[in-house]
Amino acid sequence: MNKLAENLKANKLKVTPQRLAIYSYLANTNEHPTVETIYNSLKDDYPAMSLATVYKTVASLRDSHLIKEFNLGEDSNRYDAHMENHCHLLCTKCHRVFDYYGDIDLKHVMYELKSTFGFDTESFDMNFYGICEECSREQS
Amino acid sequence: MNKLAENLKANKLKVTPQRLAIYSYLANTNEHPTVETIYNSLKDDYPAMSLATVYKTVASLRDSHLIKEFNLGEDSNRYDAHMENHCHLLCTKCHRVFDYYGDIDLKHVMYELKSTFGFDTESFDMNFYGICEECSREQS
DNA sequence: CTCACTGCAAAGTGTTTGCAACGTT
């Protein structure tokens, strides 16, 4: 688990207990939690920790590119420490988010964006909205 | 321009001047405006119109699937009355949003999502982040 | 005439900020 502390130091972020807790919580879940969720999950272990700290921490981590911040049309942002390129599947019933790590080749699209619009793509994201297996089973 | 009024009626939405103004403003721009922008653009013609009306109106239009609401990691939502599937190019310098209507074939990806995860895709969106032509010209 | 819509102000929600105390380096 020292890897995480190393990552923080490499980005000149001090390794405080709260920060490490938030970062490792994110690194060990695939639930794409919101700030609220992170806060609630950690408050048993860190009763004094404030919501503002969670907000400040995810902002630092995001600015150092240690986590990703994203929004799927919901009220609050979600966070993810899994930095490999992947896209998200949002179940419109249960609102859980699943990951898809399969690679989708968009090099030709990016090339077309460049040649047609002069647009230089730095990154992209792709979100699929639909019904997850579990919810579609319940539905019937 | 009667088409728009027809669309409203077809969705049991009353054709009020404000509603028509907002809807046709959206139908005739490709700027993906925010509520604030819509409000400011129309307040010369509709000085009495309130911000709340714009919010309520875009919510109705969105619920009737006459416009799309989306968020590109900014503070406020953007709206778009162009309902054909297309993806967005967000310039990280000037924050303008461009459209790309070229079709990207994801049928095989959606098929894989179904067979691997049991996930039934209803819709998807794709956003490219980068530098637009104009901004990259200024940069040099 | 009815009921959906408007406009205003007030409330709500997620997020950010100011600042004194604290703790990592």
Added chain:
DNA sequence: AACGTTGCAAACACTTTGCAGTGAG
């Protein structure tokens, strides 16, 4: 010891709501 970080409360920005009055159907 210095300076980044924390925690609290207050401020903020965007959005929603309650309600009386209005106007489209």
